[in-house]
Amino acid sequence: MSAIGKLVRPSSIAVIGASADPTKMTGRPVGYLQKHGFAGAIWPVNPRASSIAGLPCYADVAALPAAPDVGIVLVGPDRAEQAVRDLAARGAAAAIVLASGYGEASPEGAARQLALRQAAGSMRLLGPNTIGLVNLTDGIMLSASGALEVEGLPPGRVSLVSQSGGILGSLLSRAADRGIGFAKLVSTGNEADLDSADFIEHLLDDDATAVIAVYMEGLRRPGAFRRAALRAAALGKPIVVFKVGRSESGGRAAASHTGAMAGADRMYDAFFRQLGVIRAETFADLLDIPGALACGRRAAGRRVAILTSTG
CATH class of the missing domain: 3.40.50.720 (NAD(P)-binding Rossmann-like Domain)
Structure with a gap:
């Protein structure tokens, strides 16, 4: 191993x-x-x-x-x-x-x-500056996150790779409230060694993971991420990314959080489109989109009807 x-x-x-x-x-x-x-x-x-x-x-x-x-x-x-x-x-x-x-x-x-x-x-x-790792598939909690105080966290088909430790706990708690299960959750922190691309690559071979959600402040190895994303597309495992730091001030905040460099946001947009990576527009999307994709059912065409209770 x-x-x-x-x-x-x-x-x-x-x-x-x-x-x-x-x-x-x-x-x-x-x-x-x-x-x-x-x-x-x-x-x-x-x-x-x-x-x-x-x-x-x-x-x-x-x-x-x-x-x-x-x-x-x-x-x-x-x-x-x-x-x-x-x-x-x-x-x-x-x-x-x-x-x-x-x-x-x-x-x-x-x-x-x-x-x-x-x-x-x-x-x-x-790490350093990480909250750790949670493997719900096998019941292995390598973390100090207070979200693990909750009893009976449901395992599921979505795995999360986050450069923020706080986001790991937040999504775990929100998902549990909504009955959405995670397989693995990893906070990569400052990425002194292992980074988000390493864990995405690993999760592509994880049978319990059907969808990979990523909370991204910046990319240290774009080439490694590109290789992983292309392999994910070939395997049919969607990657959903919520990229923070869209504004100049947001970029500075991301850099001060884990030391990640935010980069020009439009470059990330083009990069994700090229690789077939789904970009979540809001933080809520980072839970909603993977949760929907994890069911394994895909629309056969582009004709979609929407029924809503409000205007």
């Missing part, structure tokens, strides 16, 4: 900086993994605790019983680099870094982000 495959569907997870207090952000991931039925190994790492949520707690990464498939790093930026280095040395396939204060914040943060990427070596990295 590839490193991204192990990240999306791990059999063992190390939680670095886990807290014994489930009300804290650092206490949520272990609780969410247990609550939603993760069947693999969960290894909390905290030198100040002997057990967390009924699980043995380890003093450091070196003390883990084996190399984890994934390490979710909950410590701040001052300690995240060492945690990532330790996970790479232990042989982890991937790490998720939730901390912010990197490339989105300042030149100093950008240098810190580069050092984080270098510390990972050949290990793959999701």
